[in-house]
Amino acid sequence: MIASEFPVLAVLCGSAPPPDMAAIEEAAVVRYTDARGLPEALTGAQGLFVYDFLSTAVPGAWHAAGDLRWLHIASAGVDPVLFPGLVESDVVLTNSRGVFDDAIAEYVLCVVLAFAKDFARSLDLQRAGTWQHRETERVAGREVLVVGTGPIGRSIARLLRAAGLRVSGAGRRPRTGDPDFGTLHDSAQLTEHLPAFDYVVAVAPLTEQTKGMFDAAAFAAMKPSARFVNVGRGELVVTSDLVAALRGGEIAGAALDVFDTEPLPGDSPLWTMPDVLLSPHMSGDFAGWRNTLVEVFAANFRRWVAGEPLHNVVDKRLGYVPSESQGAAG
């Protein structure tokens, strides 16, 4: 095989290229680029690996993507690359479904326990050198609603149930007897169901249907003692409504790993609000995650070169991988 027979693969990665690319470089002409160089790198490329998965550079370089057949993104959410030009094209879109599931589930259990055990207050008191006994909450038996029924939501449901919480889900297809959620409520009727839950976890994909679904009406429907956890996308939430709900005591707390603007601007009131726990979009990023992301890409790359069906093919109209087509990579 001579070099010209190799596929051309553009890799959008900014200043930090992905690790473990040697095997791929042996089977493709690999062009590493940042956002500025993307049009040039895309010209004549058949594949695009969006390793810098929060970049919004793809739409602006789409004019150079005439030869593109496959786009793989190193994340579960595909909203940064899902624009009309891609949706209407024949380019196959695959994601990194499965990489983050269990790490995010552990993060969610961590913040649920932190709320129940008043952990942030313990740390603040420790920093102040103050010994102050308090009574805390149990988590066993508390009711959790996981909004989003993809593999991350399912992993959250399984782990929280294992830890003694009672878990239900909310999604597009309500039903009972789901193996992970038991009851799945209709996410289109969310406010009807919210009053029953002590914890509400947002992990839905960001689509036209889910954008802003957690608004004033949703927070008003929650228990005053409820805590809201967002490990999905910041844009699932109307942030000003969340701030108002926290200030007004309509809910008791929020743990947020994602924000509508990232990094979270320094003047956001969320930084200093009591009962708000912030983390910088890292809930799924366990040590070794970058290697795992490249492994997932490499497995699909081998299939692509061999002409086999790809794993984790996104339904570009839905905006996520439908569960019936999740393939062997799950």
Add this chain to the structure above:
Amino acid sequence: MIASEFPVLAVLCGSAPPPDMAAIEEAAVVRYTDARGLPEALTGAQGLFVYDFLSTAVPGAWHAAGDLRWLHIASAGVDPVLFPGLVESDVVLTNSRGVFDDAIAEYVLCVVLAFAKDFARSLDLQRAGTWQHRETERVAGREVLVVGTGPIGRSIARLLRAAGLRVSGAGRRPRTGDPDFGTLHDSAQLTEHLPAFDYVVAVAPLTEQTKGMFDAAAFAAMKPSARFVNVGRGELVVTSDLVAALRGGEIAGAALDVFDTEPLPGDSPLWTMPDVLLSPHMSGDFAGWRNTLVEVFAANFRRWVAGEPLHNVVDKRLGYVPSESQGAAG
């Protein structure tokens, strides 16, 4: 029945008497007292309810306990009342085994997750208004040693295993096939086993055998990446050795809910050490715990008045309730 036929019950409670005592007051002459009044309250009393379970006043009032037949303590650990005068007497000692188990297990899972997810650092960064992405650890598959095989240790083992960790135990009777721990190592050979574990949880009762068991040799045997969790008694640990091990990098962190002096003195270096999480002896104290403690006492009180065998009888030579005699109350 006239009042003189009622048993006399002394209740050591300081300024805050226990709740829910009405039913007991209908069947006993109840004398509420603080430490100073204890000798007078004990004079002629057949029962003593140590509700102020950290009080060390009992030995000093023992000269007045000539009529005492039963002492119940509102805690799992009996070390505050276990002195030679009681051990050598015929007074039956019962404890509140079972009340705290699951709440303490949730606390332990909380601090394990907090270490893995770098939660304290997230909160410090939030307080500083700093967005700083980090990679964090998984807890699934990590190895935990629970030192102490009573009901609290068993609840910890079950919950941590449910959350995906691998759990072993250490106790006086090593064996395999334990339903909660799988393998139980010999706590007399602790340093041989410690190198294998990512988390070491101390929950043994405080006895002559366990006092100071976590010393320089024990910490030196742990992994440099290990975290130590103490929800047992502060005196299980040689605190100066723990401080030195943390400073020397022999272990990576400690979460401490109990201390050899409580409240923890303001000049303790533990307050400000990095990777140390402190809480003020509250891991088991869920909302409603005081009512539950009185329920446990009241159930034993009814048995006592009826002449039935008591639950949770402590083996005063061992210093805890042996598992083979834990009775129906578990």
